[in-house]
Amino acid sequence: MKIFKHLTFLYLLIILISTKIYAQDSLQVKRDYLFVWGSKPNIEAFSLDVHSTSSFLFERLNSAIARSSSKYINNGFIRFLNLGFQGSIGTWVFITIPHETAHYLRGKESGIEDVKIHLEAKFMGGFYTVDTRLNENTPIERLMVTTAGPELSTLVSYLQIKDMYSGKPIPPHYSIFQIGAKYVDGYNYYSRVKDFQEDPNKWLDEKKKNYSNYRSPLKFDPLGFTLTLAENYGYYDTWLPKDSVWFWEPNDISLYKNEFVLDQFKRMKNAYLLALLDPSIINSLYSAIKYIIYGDLYTRVFMIPVGSIKFMPSIRANMGMWGIENYFDIHLLYKNKLPFSVYYRQGGNLDEDIYGFGAEVSNINISDYINMNFQGDYWNKEGFNINSGIQFKYKRIYLLAKLGYKTYGSLIGKPWGKGIYGYGGIGFEFLQ
Numbered sequence: 001m002k003i004f005k006h007l008t009f010l011y012l013l014i015i016l017i018s019t020k021i022y023a024q025d026s027l028q029v030k031r032d033y034l035f036v037w038g039s040k041p042n043i044e045a046f047s048l049d050v051h052s053t054s055s056f057l058f059e060r061l062n063s064a065i066a067r068s069s070s071k072y073i074n075n076g077f078i079r080f081l082n083l084g085f086q087g088s089i090g091t092w093v094f095i096t097i098p099h100e101t102a103h104y105l106r107g108k109e110s111g112i113e114d115v116k117i118h119l120e121a122k123f124m125g126g127f128y129t130v131d132t133r134l135n136e137n138t139p140i141e142r143l144m145v146t147t148a149g150p151e152l153s154t155l156v157s158y159l160q161i162k163d164m165y166s167g168k169p170i171p172p173h174y175s176i177f178q179i180g181a182k183y184v185d186g187y188n189y190y191s192r193v194k195d196f197q198e199d200p201n202k203w204l205d206e207k208k209k210n211y212s213n214y215r216s217p218l219k220f221d222p223l224g225f226t227l228t229l230a231e232n233y234g235y236y237d238t239w240l241p242k243d244s245v246w247f248w249e250p251n252d253i254s255l256y257k258n259e260f261v262l263d264q265f266k267r268m269k270n271a272y273l274l275a276l277l278d279p280s281i282i283n284s285l286y287s288a289i290k291y292i293i294y295g296d297l298y299t300r301v302f303m304i305p306v307g308s309i310k311f312m313p314s315i316r317a318n319m320g321m322w323g324i325e326n327y328f329d330i331h332l333l334y335k336n337k338l339p340f341s342v343y344y345r346q347g348g349n350l351d352e353d354i355y356g357f358g359a360e361v362s363n364i365n366i367s368d369y370i371n372m373n374f375q376g377d378y379w380n381k382e383g384f385n386i387n388s389g390i391q392f393k394y395k396r397i398y399l400l401a402k403l404g405y406k407t408y409g410s411l412i413g414k415p416w417g418k419g420i421y422g423y424g425g426i427g428f429e430f431l432q
Contacts, residue, residue: 029169029298029431031059034400036425043102043148044413045423047155054094056430058086058173062297079292087176095180098156099149106148109415110141139232140321144416146224147319150189154318155413157181161280165312165331166339166362169298172291175284182281186272186317189222193265196223200256225319226264227256233351235260263350264323271324271347275317283312308335321410322381323349339363345379355380369393375404383409387422398427 033052038045065082068074160174196203207220230236235258287299303310309332316327325347333339340361348354356379364372370392377385387404401424408418415421 031055031430032398032427033430034398034425034427036400036423038423039415039421042413042415042421042423043105043152044155045425046098046102046105047152047159047413050094050098050152051156051159052427054090054173054177055171058090059171059297061086062171062173062291066295066297074295076292076295079295083172083176083288083292086173090173091176091180095153095156095177099152102148102152103145107145109417110144112141112145139228143225143228143232143321144410146221146228147321147410150221150225150319151412153181154316158314158316158412160284161278161314161329162331162339162341162362164280164283164301165303165310165314165333165341167333167336169300170284170287171298172284172288172296175281175288178278178281178284182275182278186275190265190269190272192220193222193226193268197257197262197265222268222319226261226268229264229323229349230256230258230260233260233349260350267347267349268324271317271326274326275315278315279312280314303331303333309333310336316412318412320347320354320412321416322352322354323347325354327412337363337365353380356383358385373402377406377411379409379411381409383407383411385411385414391427393429396429398429400425400427 033056035049035052036045061082062079065074065078072078157177157180160170160177164170164174195206227236283301287296287301290296290299301312303312311330311332314329314331316329318325318327325345327343327345329341329343331339331341338361340359342357342359344355344357346353346355356377358375358377360373360375362373364374366372370390372391373389375385375387377383383406385404385406387402387406389400389402391398391400401422403420403422404414405420406414406418408416410416
């Protein structure tokens, strides 16, 4: 794993030299909105629906304000309030609810029928429960459910990042999702875990005061992930009753703490801190500032030019089957027309490391009516994924489909199981 540590260092050096921000004035742009349905069900397909729906509604709201001839509506203060609205109510509708819904979808994929969603409007948050006894499903199935919420948030953020570095100008609301995915679902998770590390029983008492129906630390994503991961690696077999309900409340929850758990917490902190260095946060915030001050509905972001290619790094953190991971992406744009990306991933736990790499090519124009995309991935568990998508366009209407195959294992957005997966749907082009 030393080579990956060196690559991480080089990657951070690239980020340090990419802090220059450049943007062009907003132009009339074409925006695509795609709505799909996926097999198993497919978290990737659901995230695309969330991304398209939120983008269409927020961009129409921004446009309505910009078209107003009244100085009391079309001004910087109102635009600031508009983004604030999108960051509060919009976050609740397009981040929190989809986040919790992803737990439910992954539960259905893993065969767990009784996943229940609880939303707490007071805190714009929520949690889920699986009231299933241990002998009715395995730790890896519960792990699948636990990771789905943060994975959905990360994937919506990634779809925006791909759009950001595809050569098209971006809307200001991307800043909300980038902050939400990188901070709220990232380091903010870990900062709350610190209290659990210091005094688990006190931590649980505090949570009971603030959240209704809160009986167990396992309902909190990073803890549920880490503790279920520990169970999957056999750390709780000696004391956890086989006939007990998994989301239970023992007399002393400090029993959950062990060397494996503390090591995963440390890895989680490092992974989310790295994700906070993603320059896409700066690029998206710049688009928000341009919108508030100048009213620019769309902004072109900065990419590092090298001949006919432009590139930009990005970092994701994800809770996977083998522990917390980082995906280190390089997004490239050839002649401002052909976007493609490469990445390597690394992470794991106290007992096992995970690493891999992959590449994706988007929007390969076959003709005026057809374009295609390809993706391939490999990881060190005899794992691979390959898929291809095709999109037909007639006037401003799209028909699209994607079909792929992967081996067993976690890969952001994809089903965990082995086999064929896919999705299909429709879309439309909107001239802003």
